[in-house]
Every structure is written in C-alpha cells, then in structure tokens.
Amino acid sequence: MKAVAVIGNPKTGSRTRDAAERLAAALGLDCELLEVAELGAGLLAWGDPDVTAAVERVRSAGVVIAASPTYKGTYTGLLKLFLDRFPTATGLAGQVALPLMLGAGPAHALAPELTLKPVLVELGATCPAQGLYQLDSTYTTDDSLARWAGQWSRTVLDAAKTRTAR
Template identity: 30%
Template sequence: MKSPLRLVAVSGGLQRPSKAAALAEHLLDLITDEIPCEQRLIELGQLAPQLAGAVWRSQLPDAVERELAAVEQADILVVATPVYRGSYTGLFKHFFDFIHQDALIDKPILLAATGGSERHALVIDHQLRPLFSFFQARTLPLGVYATDKDFAGTRLDNEALIERARLAVQRALPLVELARQTRLADALSFE
C-alpha cells in the first residue's frame, strides 16, 4: 500500500483566526483532493511565545522542534504569510532561520501571501522565492496572493482567486508527482 505524502503548511499569521492560515488550509485541501496526503498546518502565531528569545535551535522547546521536524520531513510544503511592511512577517523568517539549510533541497513549495491591497502582490516573487531559493527548494510555478476583499471573514470569497488557487495546484501537480515517485523509490530502496 502506498503511504500518503506528508503535506505541511506553515502560516506566518500572528492572529487567530488568520487569513493566511485560511488560504493555506484552502490550498492544503485542493492538493489533498488531487493526491492522497497527510495534512498538517503549523500556525506560527501559536508558537510565537515559544520562539521568542531563541537564538539557537537547541534553545527551542520540544513543541517547536516537532514543528521544525515536520517541515523538514514534509514531501510538499505550502507557505503562507501576511504581508507586513512589504515582506513576510519577522516570525515567519525567525521560524525558517531554524530550518536546516539542506532540509528543503528539491522540496516542492507552493507560495502564498495575504495583504491589505494588491500593492503587495509581488511579495511572492520578491521576498518568498528568494528565501526558498536559498534552501534550493522547488518553488512551484504559480503563487497565490489574496487581499482582504477576497475573504468573507476567513473564508475565500472571490471566484477569480479560487480559480487561481486551483490553477496553482494543477500546475504544481507534476512536481508533486515527482516528489511522490521519489518518496516511493526511497521507500523501496530501504526494503
């Protein structure tokens, strides 16, 4: 029997409920509709008190270590952050500063962001892609950017955005399938 892919989303939102988390969950569901996955959502706002003041990974509590390990062991990542002063949140960057620099090599990553207006839509290409390029990850072809007006509460409520999310996932499927085949090949080599 094939084991499902480990699909992990990281939301850089500081509040709960969070539009970034809602967007990440929507993308998780779209991917899971296409390929069997075990989903996990990491909300950094919930980890903030445990991350504060840590400079070295060895200083982090076990709860944060488990979330870092989940990201490093994921087959596919979805990352979503609210835009704060033209970039991802500091907490988002602080969390990824603890990720081992080789842990995300060739890992497919779907990039997403939320912001108050369209002015910050380029955050995906000018902030998130360079960050994950450092990790040598495979950022997926289309990112998904949502503004406040694309939501009704924390539910996506814009058909054009919902269609873009679907298209982003469809365009990602070849790389996701490659990740699945790599995982199967790795599993077979251990048998």
C-alpha cells in the same frame, strides 16, 4: 501526499490560515497546519524542543505551503524567525514549496514572488508555481484561488509526485 501549511501570522486562527487551508483543499492535499505563533518565545531560544519538532514536521512533508500576511511589503518576522531554523540549501531539499500571501491591496501582488519564494528556494525547496497573492478582503469570494489552481495545480502535483518518487 503529506503537506504542511506553515502559518506565519502572529494571530492564530487568522485569514492567512484559512487561505492556506483553502489552497491545500484546492490541490486535494491532506494538510497539517502549523501555526508558528503557537511556538511562542521558543522561536528565540536555539534548541527549543517544540521548535525542533515543528521543523521536523515541516521537513517530513512533501509539500510545504508557506503562508503569511503581507507586512511592510514582505512576509512577517515571525515566519522569518521560523524559517531561520532550516539549514541553507538543504533545509527544505526534496520538498515542493508554495508561497502564499494575503494583503490589503494589489500594490504588493508580487510579494510572494519577490520576498517569500527566494527564501524558500534558498532553503532548497522547489517552487514550481507562481506564488499566490490574494486580497484579504475578497479571497473567500473572488476567483483568485480558482484561477491559480486552474493554471498551476497539475504542475504542483506533478512536481510533488516526482520529488516524492526519488
């Protein structure tokens, strides 16, 4: 099953990217990475061919991991610029999406649910699992991913298989 991780961190090669790769591996997904920061100023110009191609790469995936650091209690403006390129209600229709956010502390633990998941649903995606929030200082050593995967991996994979079979 094809998956794409959309990395909304302004810094390429970030912990956000690493966390997305770890999530994809925990689900056993073959995952392509899309670092939105690499699209540069093209995100500000409608019709940019690289941005259009990136949107199509995401739309061709069965599973989309939308990953962002937590910034001011929500996902980054960079990720917002990219998600604005998808049509409302149909842009991610037929796809399973997983919101993933990293943050400095537990105060924003609901950010994936309250900020990122609603926009993915607005674009037509199915979000069958709770969003994953991880502390950027401990995500590589704590059990947050294992706990999340233990609770949600079967639900996510079943949803993705069902959506792909349609």
